[in-house]
Amino acid sequence: MEVAEQKECQGYASLNILSSPLTIDPSLPLPHIKNHIVELCKNMFKDWSKLDDSCFLVERISGGITNLLLKVSVKEENCVDVSIAIRLFGLNTDSIIDRQRELQATKYISAAGFGATWLGVFGNGMVHSFIIANTLTPSDMREPKQAAKIAKQLQRFHQVEIPGSKEPQLWNEIRKFFEQASVLEFDDIKKQKIYETISFAKVHDEIVELKEVTDRLNSPVVYAHNDLLSGNVMINNEQDKVYLIDYEYASYNYRGYDIGNHFAEYAGFDCDYTFYPNRNEQYHFFRHYLQPERPNEVAREDLETLYVEANAYALASHIFWALWALIQAKLSPIDFDYLGYFFLRYKEYKRQKDKYLLLPRSYIAGCKINGNIHSGIKLV
Numbered sequence: 001m002e003v004a005e006q007k008e009c010q011g012y013a014s015l016n017i018l019s020s021p022l023t024i025d026p027s028l029p030l031p032h033i034k035n036h037i038v039e040l041c042k043n044m045f046k047d048w049s050k051l052d053d054s055c056f057l058v059e060r061i062s063g064g065i066t067n068l069l070l071k072v073s074v075k076e077e078n079c080v081d082v083s084i085a086i087r088l089f090g091l092n093t094d095s096i097i098d099r100q101r102e103l104q105a106t107k108y109i110s111a112a113g114f115g116a117t118w119l120g121v122f123g124n125g126m127v128h129s130f131i132i133a134n135t136l137t138p139s140d141m142r143e144p145k146q147a148a149k150i151a152k153q154l155q156r157f158h159q160v161e162i163p164g165s166k167e168p169q170l171w172n173e174i175r176k177f178f179e180q181a182s183v184l185e186f187d188d189i190k191k192q193k194i195y196e197t198i199s200f201a202k203v204h205d206e207i208v209e210l211k212e213v214t215d216r217l218n219s220p221v222v223y224a225h226n227d228l229l230s231g232n233v234m235i236n237n238e239q240d241k242v243y244l245i246d247y248e249y250a251s252y253n254y255r256g257y258d259i260g261n262h263f264a265e266y267a268g269f270d271c272d273y274t275f276y277p278n279r280n281e282q283y284h285f286f287r288h289y290l291q292p293e294r295p296n297e298v299a300r301e302d303l304e305t306l307y308v309e310a311n312a313y314a315l316a317s318h319i320f321w322a323l324w325a326l327i328q329a330k331l332s333p334i335d336f337d338y339l340g341y342f343f344l345r346y347k348e349y350k351r352q353k354d355k356y357l358l359l360p361r362s363y364i365a366g367c368k369i370n371g372n373i374h375s376g377i378k379l380v
């Protein structure tokens with residue numbers, strides 16, 4: 001365990017967020033990590049500082065592909081069992097994830113009652129309360145009952161106010177990822193050869209075209225989660241509670257992007273896009289998103305507007321995660337076929353591009369002809 005510079009944790013004491021300068025190398029073997037985690041807990045939680053090490057049970061939570069998630073169960077002196085979740089940031093993730101932005105988001109989103117209670121921050125990770133709920137799978141997420149709950153919670157999430165710039169981040173992030181992803185070099189010759197088959201000039205043109213069309217949709221800017229895959233949704237059905245967790249990519253963004261990105265995740269990591277929601281399934285989601293209390297009263301034109309937005313921005317989601325995957329292919333120590341993931345997302349982008357770019361074009365043209373500008377779509 002190393003001690004990071006104290007300044008990294010400054011500023012959180014005033015929020016009742018515990019802080020520790022300790023860092024733990026996530027590449028260490030798990031038994032070593034567990035020892036360091038106990039040390040960290042004792043360092044952060046003063047009530048636990050004198051407990052014997054045997055009072056701590058540290059277990060790995062499976063699920064994430066970026067970070068290491070651990071559950072710590074603590075037997076306190078009064079025989080009360082307390083559980084917390086500790087997230088160790090994955091190695092080399094700082095070039096992909098803006099950790100300061102994530103901490104800022106976590107502070108406000110957690111205060112607004114979403115996700116777990118944020119308890120502390122340390123050199124390379126965060127501590128949260130342990131959520132007692134089921135993590136969804138892609139097939140759970142597609143169930144109409146769960147989709148309605150997620151839509152309703154997402155609508156609330158989109159109303160969170162975060163201080164600072166409200167500029168949507170989508171194109172800034174895509175630009176940043178493009179710059180990094182287009183100049184990679186792989187030591188592995190096989191990987192390098194596969195990488196060289198990608199035409200970045202073409203990817204660039206696609207980005208320019210996509211931005212040009214989606215900009216004209218004037219999709220409302222909201223505080224967006226930006227990574228609403230099944231593993232980031234936890235539901236406790238008995239208590240009827242929905243938790244949207246993991247704010248690594250959260251930022252102000254287009255509502256259509258957050259929803260389109262969520263729909264793209266119906267396909268799971270296997271990218272089986274036969275599961276991408278059809279128009280009826282999407283409308284079901286939109287009804288509960290737009291009017292959670294009166295879902296059957298949503299106006300047809302509002303459903304159509306959101307349909308055009310979500311599917312056009314789902315294309316942007318393919319580009320975003322395709323570029324992300326290339327950077328991960330180079331930097332991540334995790335054993336996942338990130339290069340393969342690039343091709344799956346980019347292939348789906350190309351397969352759907354004509355259909356989902358034609359929609360906004362016709363929609364905008366239709367608005368022009370009818371002189372009828374629908375609520376969410378204005379010509380600019």
Ligand SMILES: Nc1ncnc2c1ncn2[C@@H]1O[C@H](COP(=O)(O)OP(=O)(O)OP(=O)(O)O)[C@@H](O)[C@H]1O
Nearest residue numbers: 063064065066067069085116128130131135231246
């Ligand atoms: N506070 C918590 N309480 C209980 N379980 C949790 C908590 N936070 C995360 N988990 C579990 O750990 C899993 C991984 O968490 P998380 O999504 O934060 O990791 P990640 O590495 O960022 O994942 P990914 O990169 O795939 O989004 C979640 O799917 C959930 O099952």
